[in-house]
Amino acid sequence: MYKAKILQTKIPFESLENEEKISKMALDFSVLDYQTLCYKKDSEQEKIYSSKELDIFYNDDFFVEEYESINQEYKIEIHPKTQEKLFRIRLNANEDFTILNAVLLSDEKLFYYEDLKKDILNSLFKQLIKERFLILRLSKNLEQDIERFVQILKESKTQTEFEFKVCRGVAAKAYKMGEMIFHKELSSKQRKQKDMSYDELGYCNPVKKDDLLLEFIYTQEAKSGRNLRGKTLMALEEKSLDEPKKLELKDKSIYEKDFEDRVKYYAAHYGFFTYDSLNGYSVSKVLKVESVGLKTTGSIKVDMNEEISLEVSNTNDLNDAIKGGIVNIQVPHVKINGSIGDAKIIAKILNISGGTHRESELLADTAFINIHRGFLEAQNAYIDKLENGKVIAKNVYVKASISSEIEADYIFVEELLPNNKLYPKKALVVEKSLKTGNLIHITPLLMLDKNSNETEYEDLQTLFSEIKLKIKELSKQMGNHYEFLIKNQSNVIRLKKFENKGNLTIMQKKILIVYEKIVQKYNHCVQGYKKLINLYYQMDSKFKMLQKYSYGTEIYIKAKEISYENILYFDIFDTERIRKKHILNEQDSGKLFYFSQERMSVISTKNYGENHTEKIKALTRKPFELIFSY
Numbered sequence: 001m002y003k004a005k006i007l008q009t010k011i012p013f014e015s016l017e018n019e020e021k022i023s024k025m026a027l028d029f030s031v032l033d034y035q036t037l038c039y040k041k042d043s044e045q046e047k048i049y050s051s052k053e054l055d056i057f058y059n060d061d062f063f064v065e066e067y068e069s070i071n072q073e074y075k076i077e078i079h080p081k082t083q084e085k086l087f088r089i090r091l092n093a094n095e096d097f098t099i100l101n102a103v104l105l106s107d108e109k110l111f112y113y114e115d116l117k118k119d120i121l122n123s124l125f126k127q128l129i130k131e132r133f134l135i136l137r138l139s140k141n142l143e144q145d146i147e148r149f150v151q152i153l154k155e156s157k158t159q160t161e162f163e164f165k166v167c168r169g170v171a172a173k174a175y176k177m178g179e180m181i182f183h184k185e186l187s188s189k190q191r192k193q194k195d196m197s198y199d200e201l202g203y204c205n206p207v208k209k210d211d212l213l214l215e216f217i218y219t220q221e222a223k224s225g226r227n228l229r230g231k232t233l234m235a236l237e238e239k240s241l242d243e244p245k246k247l248e249l250k251d252k253s254i255y256e257k258d259f260e261d262r263v264k265y266y267a268a269h270y271g272f273f274t275y276d277s278l279n280g281y282s283v284s285k286v287l288k289v290e291s292v293g294l295k296t297t298g299s300i301k302v303d304m305n306e307e308i309s310l311e312v313s314n315t316n317d318l319n320d321a322i323k324g325g326i327v328n329i330q331v332p333h334v335k336i337n338g339s340i341g342d343a344k345i346i347a348k349i350l351n352i353s354g355g356t357h358r359e360s361e362l363l364a365d366t367a368f369i370n371i372h373r374g375f376l377e378a379q380n381a382y383i384d385k386l387e388n389g390k391v392i393a394k395n396v397y398v399k400a401s402i403s404s405e406i407e408a409d410y411i412f413v414e415e416l417l418p419n420n421k422l423y424p425k426k427a428l429v430v431e432k433s434l435k436t437g438n439l440i441h442i443t444p445l446l447m448l449d450k451n452s453n454e455t456e457y458e459d460l461q462t463l464f465s466e467i468k469l470k471i472k473e474l475s476k477q478m479g480n481h482y483e484f485l486i487k488n489q490s491n492v493i494r495l496k497k498f499e500n501k502g503n504l505t506i507m508q509k510k511i512l513i514v515y516e517k518i519v520q521k522y523n524h525c526v527q528g529y530k531k532l533i534n535l536y537y538q539m540d541s542k543f544k545m546l547q548k549y550s551y552g553t554e555i556y557i558k559a560k561e562i563s564y565e566n567i568l569y570f571d572i573f574d575t576e577r578i579r580k581k582h583i584l585n586e587q588d589s590g591k592l593f594y595f596s597q598e599r600m601s602v603i604s605t606k607n608y609g610e611n612h613t614e615k616i617k618a619l620t621r622k623p624f625e626l627i628f629s630y
Contacts, residue, residue: 002027004079012076012129019078026081031125033075034135038067057136060170063226070230072134085119086110089127091166097227098169100133104149104162112153120146124166133228139165172225172233179217184273203300206308207267207283213254214281215264216247253283270306290314292322292329292343301330304348314338320357342374350378358388381408382621397620412620416559429556429613434584436563442553442595443571464539467532474529481522488515555593556613562586570595570602 002025009015012029020027036049036057047067049056057063087106093099102124121143128135139145145164152159184207207213225233247265249256257264267273271283286309289297302308310331312322322329322340334347339354343361350364352372360374367378372389381393386401396408402417409426416422416430419437428440492515495508504512555568562584572578572595580595580602591604592612 002080004077006032006075006077008073008075010071010073012074012126015076016078027078028081029076029078029126030122031074031129032077034125035073035075036134036136037071037073039069040066041068051135054136063137064170064224064232068232070134070136070226072136074129085123087120087123089120089123091127091131091133093133093228096169096171096225096233097133097229097231098171098225098233100166100168100228102127102164102166104164106160109158109160110153111158112150112156116153117143117146117150120150128166133167134230136228137167137169139167142166167228169228170225170233172235173220173223174235175222176220178219180214181217182214183212184214184267186273186275203272203287203297204302206271206302206306207273209267209269211267213265213267213273213283214247215262217262220261247281249281250279251282254281270303271308285309286311287331288313291319291338292327294327297327299328299330301328302332304330304332304346307332309333309335312336312338314354320354339371356389380620395620397617410616410620412617418563424553424555426552427554427556427616429616430559431613431617432559433561434557434559434563434566435561436565438566439569440555440567441569441571442555443569444573445571460539464536467536467539471529471532471536474525474532478522478525478529481518481525484518485515485522553594554612556608556616557584557588557591557593558613560589562589568593568602572600 002023005019007015012031016027016029034051036051036054038047038049039045040047086108087104087110090103090105092101092103104120125135142164149159149162149164222235224235227233247254247256249265253268253271254265255268257266265281267283269283269285271285272287273281274284274287275281285307287300288311290312291297291314292300292312300310308331310329310333312335314320314337320339320341322336322338322343322345328344328346330346332348334345334349335351337353340352340356340360342357342359344363345360346363347367348365350362350367350369352367352369355371356362356369356374356376358373362369362374362376362378364376364378364381366380367376368382369376369384371385371387372383372391373387374389376383376389376391376393378391378393379395381391381396381398383389383391383396383398384400386398386404386406388403390405391398391408393406393408395410396406396412398406398411398413400415400417401413401420403419405421405423406413407423407425409424411422411424411428412431413422413429414431415433416435416438417433418435421439421441422428423441423443425442488511492512495504495512498504498508499512553570564585566584568582568584570580570582572580578600582593582602582604588604590606592606592608593602593604595601596603
């Protein structure tokens with residue numbers, strides 16, 4: 001009978017083999033403890049760490065650099081071999097032996113027994129020793145993972161396989177040059193790709209607040225490692241002379257966040273991601289370009305709720321600052337030094353120092369234009385010279401207008417040159433001169449739609465008449481149905497009592513069916529009546545406003561020079577359409593014209609205060625303080 005023996009050895013399996021030869025018995029061993037033996041370079045002095053002192057080896061630098069060699073010695077107990085274990089341990093390592101996992105395998109279903117956890121750990125340590133791995137830098141969850149597996153078996157659940165982490169070494173790190181990674185392309189750099197529209201380029205995609213713009217990955221210096229067999233892993237150094245550098249931020253439009261291996265840069269606010277040699281990278285709220293066109297910028301579109309400005313500083317008088325074509329602009333503040341082609345611009349504040357193309361389309365809250373030939377819709381418009389253009393606005397100030405059309409609440413024109421059509425809603429002032437062939441038309445049709453005409457108004461009147469007739473017909477139908485329902489109500493109530501008992505004749509059943517149908521017809525009429533009445537009051541209110549519309553409009557002709565064929569129309573829509581016409585002449589200089597409801601005629605007078613026209617002038621000019629200061 002072999003007596004168990006405890007040995008201190010660096011080679012447990014050889015010690016086991018020697019004992020088996022001596023005893024001529026099948027033996028096995030258990031790992032009771034171990035210690036780690038370390039030697040520094042050029043030193044024979046040995047440093048010994050017990051199994052309780054190994055936490056310091058979790059420090060990567062210490063593990064790799066402190067000692068030249070690391071070995072282990074084991075305290076084992078050799079004893080007679082019992083029956084074969086129901087499981088075996090297989091180790092899985094990566095190529096350089098810096099990552100080590102284990103798989104517990106069983107050919108049969110494994111069941112719980114008292115010393116299962118102890119046996120798993122012992123089998124693991126033996127397998128590590130057999131394959132020449134250090135029992136070092138063990139996973140801090142190792143025992144918890146094994147305990148969890150044992151608990152599963154303890155709950156009468158069976159398993160044939162269990163995989164768990166064992167330990168991790170330190171891989172060698174090769175030199176890696178720093179790298180700048182762009183997550184957002186510079187607005188000016190993005191070029192049109194195939195199947196990409198001009199509304200998808202960089203200037204249509206400003207960065208949003210807190211967007212990740214780019215990141216700088218720090219240079220990774222070459223660093224040695226050590227695997228789980230204690231071997232030092234050397235790294236090659238391949239340094240580059242063209243190392244990228246971390247950004248130097250010039251303003252607060254970009255902020256950074258530092259991480260262990262990199263720094264990330266984010267947008268501090270909404271805007272264009274730009275770069276220039278003086279200021280470096282920034283997120284700008286003001287975009288400055290020399291021109292806008294298909295080959296330069298593509299369309300420029302931003303969120304209109306953001307405070308973004310576009311400044312186009314064209315220095316070539318032969319070319320438009322904004323090219324014509326399919327390029328559009330949608331920016332809150334737009335300042336253009338030059339002329340524009342047949343482009344579409346949407347802005348809150350628009351300032352154009354040059355001219356506009358006759359096919360241009362402009363939409364703005366407040367617009368200042370030097371020479372306008374296209375279409376403009378705005379709240380406030382200030383135009384030096386209006387040539388063959390059209391303006392729809394609330395307030396309009398024009399220095400000189402020729403062959404153009406203006407529709408606005410308040411219109412102030414210094415010089416009304418030939419062939420204009422003006423549609424004032426509340427007031428018009430012609431200050432200096434009134435040339436030939438102009439039409440001033442006060443018409444309620446402007447209240448309906450900007451494209452309404454007299455035929456549409458007549459159609460509206462016809463519809464209103466039809467609605468009144470339909471209401472009358474429905475009222476009569478409802479009256480008849482209601483009278484029938486009231487007349488037969490008591491009889492129907494009585495019949496329904498008999499119906500519950502099943503004592504109705506065929507004729508009585510028909511009476512109930514007819515009554516229910518009349519109820520349905522009555523309810524249908526009521527619903528239709530409600531809708532028509534609602535529409536009636538809406539249209540009636542609109543017609544009353546149309547009837548009053550022309551009574552409040554004032555036309556001030558201050559011009560001392562009045563040419564021929566200038567016509568003033570007042571359209572009145574009462575029970576019938578009335579048009580009052582006045583041909584302006586030199587005697588009308590300094591007069592105020594308005595339509596009198598009492599006299600049902602156009603009245604003119606010179607008895608009005610000068611402050612009336614000055615108020616209109618101030619009203620139409622005031623919004624442009626924004627333009628001039630912009």
